[in-house]
Amino acid sequence: MGQQEKVATSLAGAVSEEISASLTAVDAELARRYPGDPGTRQPVHTVYVPGGVFEPGTLRSWGDQALAALDEHAPDAASFAAVLGIPEELAGPVHDRVRAKLEREPVEDLRIDFEDGYGPRPDAEEDEAAARAARLVSEAYANGTAAPYMGIRMKCMEAGVRDRGIRTTDVFLTGLMAAGGLPEGLVLTLPKVTYPEQVTAFVQLLEAFEKAHGLDAGRMGFEIQIETSQSILAADGTAAVARMIDAAQGRATGLHYGTFDYSACVGVSAAYQASDHPAADHAKAVMQVAAAGTGVRVSDGSTNVLPVGPTAQVHEAWRLHYGLTRRALARAYYQGWDMHPGHLPTRYAAVYAFYREGLEPAAARLAAYVAKAGGDVMDEPATAKALSGYLLRGIDCGALDTAEVARLTGLTRADLDAFASPRRGDLTVTAP
Numbered sequence: 001m002g003q004q005e006k007v008a009t010s011l012a013g014a015v016s017e018e019i020s021a022s023l024t025a026v027d028a029e030l031a032r033r034y035p036g037d038p039g040t041r042q043p044v045h046t047v048y049v050p051g052g053v054f055e056p057g058t059l060r061s062w063g064d065q066a067l068a069a070l071d072e073h074a075p076d077a078a079s080f081a082a083v084l085g086i087p088e089e090l091a092g093p094v095h096d097r098v099r100a101k102l103e104r105e106p107v108e109d110l111r112i113d114f115e116d117g118y119g120p121r122p123d124a125e126e127d128e129a130a131a132r133a134a135r136l137v138s139e140a141y142a143n144g145t146a147a148p149y150m151g152i153r154m155k156c157m158e159a160g161v162r163d164r165g166i167r168t169t170d171v172f173l174t175g176l177m178a179a180g181g182l183p184e185g186l187v188l189t190l191p192k193v194t195y196p197e198q199v200t201a202f203v204q205l206l207e208a209f210e211k212a213h214g215l216d217a218g219r220m221g222f223e224i225q226i227e228t229s230q231s232i233l234a235a236d237g238t239a240a241v242a243r244m245i246d247a248a249q250g251r252a253t254g255l256h257y258g259t260f261d262y263s264a265c266v267g268v269s270a271a272y273q274a275s276d277h278p279a280a281d282h283a284k285a286v287m288q289v290a291a292a293g294t295g296v297r298v299s300d301g302s303t304n305v306l307p308v309g310p311t312a313q314v315h316e317a318w319r320l321h322y323g324l325t326r327r328a329l330a331r332a333y334y335q336g337w338d339m340h341p342g343h344l345p346t347r348y349a350a351v352y353a354f355y356r357e358g359l360e361p362a363a364a365r366l367a368a369y370v371a372k373a374g375g376d377v378m379d380e381p382a383t384a385k386a387l388s389g390y391l392l393r394g395i396d397c398g399a400l401d402t403a404e405v406a407r408l409t410g411l412t413r414a415d416l417d418a419f420a421s422p423r424r425g426d427l428t429v430t431a432p
Contacts, residue, residue, distance in 0.1 A: 033246070034293035037389070039421045041396045042297055043109035043149055044351050045338045046256070050117040051129045051152070056136055059147055063106025065341035067099065069307065073314045074345075083315045084322045084346065086353050093356055098348045101398050106344055108397070109149040109335075112137070114168050115156065115191050116261075123164070130168045134175025141183045151187035153225075157198035166205055173220075177213055188222040189256065194230045196240060196247040203249055221251045223299075227258030229265050232286050242290040252296045255287045256337075259301030275301050275324055275336075284333060300328040302337035307346075318346045325350035334393060348397075355394030362387050363408035366419070370411065388419035 049058055074080035080098075081091035112133045114126065121129070133152060140146035152172050155165035169188070176182050190202050206220045224244055226232065234240035245252050262283055263273035274280065280301070287298050303324055307317035321343055328336055329350065338347055366387040391409070394400035402413055409416075 035295050036293060037297075037421055038295045039417060041148065042334055042393065044334065044397050045107075045336055045347050046109040046111055046299065047107045047147075047338050048111050048113045048117055048153065051112050051114045051126070051133055052118060052121075054112050054133060054136065056139065056145070059107050059110065059140075059145065062341040062344065063102045066102045066106060066344035069314065069342045070099065070102075070345050073307075073311045073318075080345075080349070083318055084349055084353075085319075086349065087357070090353055090356055094349055094352045097352050097398060098345055101348050102344060105147070105398075107147045109187065110147045110151075111187070111189055112150075112152045114165075115153050117153075120161075123167075126164065126168055127171055130171040131175050134172045135179060137183065138176055138179035141185070142180070146183070146185065149185040149187050150183070151185075151189065153189040153191055156190065156192035157201050158192065158194075169205065170209065173209055182215075182219065186220070187253070188220065189225055190222050191225040191258070192227050192261065193224050193244060194228045194240075196243040199224060199244045199247040199252075203247070203251055206251065218250060221253040222248070223254040223256050224248070224252055225256045225258050226283065226287055227261035227265070229262070229283075232283050239286055239290055241287055245290060245294055245296055252294075254297045254299055254335075255291055256299040257284050257287065257301040259337075260304065262301075273304075275303065276327060284331075288332065297335065298333055299335035299337070300324075300333040302339050303343075304339065306340045307342035308340070314342065317342070322346040322350045326354060329354045351397055352399040355390070355397070355399035358390065359394065359400060359404070360408065362390050363405060366391070366411070367409045370409070384419050385421075388416045392416050392420055 047062065055061075070080065074083055077091045077095035080086070080095050081088065086094055114130065118126075118129075130152070137146070137150050140150065152168070154169045154172075155161040157165065173182070176186070190199070193199060202222060206222070207217070209215075210217060210219055224241075226241060231240050231244065234243070241255065245255075257275070257280065259275050259280060260273050263277060263279060264270075266279050268277055268279055284298065284300065291298050303321055305317045305320055307314045307321070325336060325347055328334075336347070338344060366384060369384045369387075391400065391405050392413075395402055395405060395413070405416070406412060411419075
């Protein structure tokens with residue numbers, strides 16, 4: 001030990017106290033606006049099914065159709081990997097996990113659509129369809145056939161369809177309450193939001209419903225669908241999407257990019273409307289920055305190129321969807337839309353390849369960080385948070401197993417959760 005240094009200060013303790021007092025309001029505002037990721041599972045996709053065609057067997061049917069597409073167009077691991085360009089060492093693990101996923105849990109998030117996918121119908125018909133959707137969702141959760149997340153997309157808050165959207169939401173939620181209550185996986189999607197005041201109005205609707213049924217205030221959250229240019233850049237030049245998150249008063253759970261409505265809104269011709277268009281990249285980048293730290297998650301949109309027809313045509317559509325999904329994952333858009341059962345094989349293949357190819361490097365970096373072992377990369381707490389989040393998302397979707405992650409990192413699931421959502425002064429890991 002060298003000579004002990006003499007420590008001296010020049011400021012009285014009152015200075016620090018005064019500074020802290022002056023920032024009390026800022027501290028509270030930071031905690032309110034930026035609570036961080038909720039630490040819950042985020043589905044890798046959302047499947048939209050029109051309200052008029054949703055049936056008790058819809059989820060299983062999607063899985064069966066996806067398996068049939070694999071059997072017909074890529075019957076083994078090698079052929080599937082060759083179509084998508086998956087490395088040989090990952091071909092077997094990815095193929096096996098994709099098939100297992102389609103058999104066990106083909107859809108992670110289902111939205112019964114009463115908006116564009118449903119269209120205008122007589123009021124009595126939509127009333128009946130909304131009531132039926134509530135009954136089927138309740139039954140699915142009761143008998144164990146539900147997706148982890150399920151709900152509806154109602155019509156928007158624009159004047160022409162506002163009353164219909166409010167009524168459909170009321171009928172659906174009332175039906176759930178009558179059947180036993182709101183399921184934990186309930187998700188509501190508010191489409192075509194242009195002004196923050198429309199978000200405020202939807203909050204008012206949910207508050208009134210909660211009060212009518214004696215539910216805890218804030219019980220219901222919802223997703224905001226970004227489909228217009230005005231939701232990205234308001235007339236005054238501000239990012240309206242940031243104001244929408246604030247207007248949701250803590251109820252916003254996600255921002256979903258609407259590929260085709262948004263593209264059309266900014267004048268992109270039909271042939272070029274896609275989730276990798278520069279206009280789409282700009283919109284999602286603004287959404288991502290606005291949502292960062294708020295606990296609101298961002299979802300990519302969809303492709304309208306369906307994997308149907310002859311094998312060569314299916315393969316082409318699969319390559320497109322796989323590439324778009326991998327592109328989104330690299331940009332930290334961990335969720336997207338799937339519009340057809342044939343999209344499920346490539347959704348899960350892209351997700352599983354993404355997490356499996358990065359498993360060992362991510363695990364090694366996290367283990368080195370925990371052990372203070374150094375190495376050729378000097379990581380910081382923020383990187384440890386990102387590495388843990390990466391591994392947790394891989395576990396949640398079935399790409400990775402908890403046991404293999406524990407073996408490679410020496411960390412438990414609780415340890416990973418602590419790194420992914422650290423709280424000041426409350427981070428303890430069980431690894432040495």
